[in-house]
Amino acid sequence: MKSYQETLEWMFQQLPMYQRVGKSAFKKDLSNTLKLAEHLDHPENKFRSIHVAGTNGKGSVSHMLASIFQEAGYKTGLYTSPHLKDFRERIRINGEMISEEEVVSFIEENQNFLESNRLSFFEMTVGMAFDYFANSEVDIAIIETGLGGRLDSTNIITPKLSVITNIGLDHTAFLGTDLPSIATEKAGIIKNAVPVIIGERHDQTMPVFIAKAAEMNSPIFFADEFELPPVDSDLIGTYQEYNKKTVLASVEVLLERGWKITSKAIIQGLNKVKSNTGLRGRWEILGNEPKIICDTAHNAEGLKLVLQQLQKENFTRLHIILGVVNDKDLNSILPLFPKDANFYFAKPDVPRGMPAEILQEESLKFGLNGSAYSSISEAYVTARKRAGIKDLIYIGGSNFTVAEVL
Numbered sequence: 001m002k003s004y005q006e007t008l009e010w011m012f013q014q015l016p017m018y019q020r021v022g023k024s025a026f027k028k029d030l031s032n033t034l035k036l037a038e039h040l041d042h043p044e045n046k047f048r049s050i051h052v053a054g055t056n057g058k059g060s061v062s063h064m065l066a067s068i069f070q071e072a073g074y075k076t077g078l079y080t081s082p083h084l085k086d087f088r089e090r091i092r093i094n095g096e097m098i099s100e101e102e103v104v105s106f107i108e109e110n111q112n113f114l115e116s117n118r119l120s121f122f123e124m125t126v127g128m129a130f131d132y133f134a135n136s137e138v139d140i141a142i143i144e145t146g147l148g149g150r151l152d153s154t155n156i157i158t159p160k161l162s163v164i165t166n167i168g169l170d171h172t173a174f175l176g177t178d179l180p181s182i183a184t185e186k187a188g189i190i191k192n193a194v195p196v197i198i199g200e201r202h203d204q205t206m207p208v209f210i211a212k213a214a215e216m217n218s219p220i221f222f223a224d225e226f227e228l229p230p231v232d233s234d235l236i237g238t239y240q241e242y243n244k245k246t247v248l249a250s251v252e253v254l255l256e257r258g259w260k261i262t263s264k265a266i267i268q269g270l271n272k273v274k275s276n277t278g279l280r281g282r283w284e285i286l287g288n289e290p291k292i293i294c295d296t297a298h299n300a301e302g303l304k305l306v307l308q309q310l311q312k313e314n315f316t317r318l319h320i321i322l323g324v325v326n327d328k329d330l331n332s333i334l335p336l337f338p339k340d341a342n343f344y345f346a347k348p349d350v351p352r353g354m355p356a357e358i359l360q361e362e363s364l365k366f367g368l369n370g371s372a373y374s375s376i377s378e379a380y381v382t383a384r385k386r387a388g389i390k391d392l393i394y395i396g397g398s399n400f401t402v403a404e405v406l
Helices: 004-013 031-039 058-071 100-116 121-135 179-189 206-215 240-256 263-271 273-277 300-311 330-336 356-364 376-386 399-405
Strands: 049-053 076-079 091-093 140-144 161-164 196-198 220-222 284-287 291-294 318-322 342-346 370-373 392-396
Touching: 004 100, 004 121, 031 100, 031 121, 049 058, 049 179, 058 076, 058 140, 058 161, 058 240, 058 263, 058 273, 076 121, 091 121, 100 121, 121 140, 161 179, 161 240, 179 206, 196 206, 196 240, 206 220, 220 240, 240 263, 263 273, 300 330, 300 392, 318 376, 318 399, 330 356, 342 356, 342 376, 356 370, 370 376, 376 392, 376 399, 392 399
Parallel strands: 049 140, 049 161, 076 140, 161 196, 196 220, 291 392, 318 342, 318 392, 342 370
Antiparallel strands: 076 091, 284 291
């Protein structure tokens, strides 16, 4: 029998994983996932679900919804990606990660099928999650899409509600280079007669969603149409206000459809997202004196909001540890960073991490000054040595950068 570590290594080697190697891992159809679902006796039909897509905020929205359902007494599955520290973060029930034994036995029982059909890392992970939720008889599972929506492996479910948080220019190599094309990919999660919530209005994307909802005979709602009371959350950061509105609007639609969720469950759920679901890396404060903040925002829309928030903080000097992956559009993200910060450039420890020297060179064109380091941890140690107690250290640019510090 393989150990958990050996099993993971085997999974990571199966066809390049998008998260690590980029474009070559992006699959253009659902045929493999459908084959796997059939092999597993269609676990996706054995539990109720909510499907969440969007460029930014889909992870936070998924965790907030899961936390509210947990507080409302439902046995709640949560499937998200990517993970920060441990693969098992991707698959949880009531906040508890799937056990190492479950991961090992799923792969062991299905290995011949997975190998002969050359399933990718992401496809087999989705199969594992759906199988686990079905066998555990969850009351509801919150399913976050990986990339896009229409062709995403998760898109074999027929949920009770579809949620699209917002649309921005990210992963343009796969999803299209303008907002309507990306919206078309995300709108692929809208299912026949299943209500859909759209988190943000945008002139270019609204017509796409309205047309798709009409075609699918799906009731469509925009989050800003609801009169929603202000509710606090333990996910701090001004950008979480958008996500909260999307979540509260989703809950309103679910209440109309007979789900039992009290106001108390909503308030408790939003205030205990981190402890209920284990969410990390969203405006997470890792230390004080100097204050240390990390955030996984990694595209222009996400970073813009996070960096605006950063400017509201009080500090003497700002130190930014920055690491990105090599398919990032630097021309759209580098102008957002403050020129008066000290930068520590480093390559995240994944094959598609951008070499620190290239990032340093490109950043210089935008007036961002700093040194290149051999690793994220070296950059972090150096920043901590140099920072005074009134300074602020920010770590970001990629999920991988944050993961290495956590």
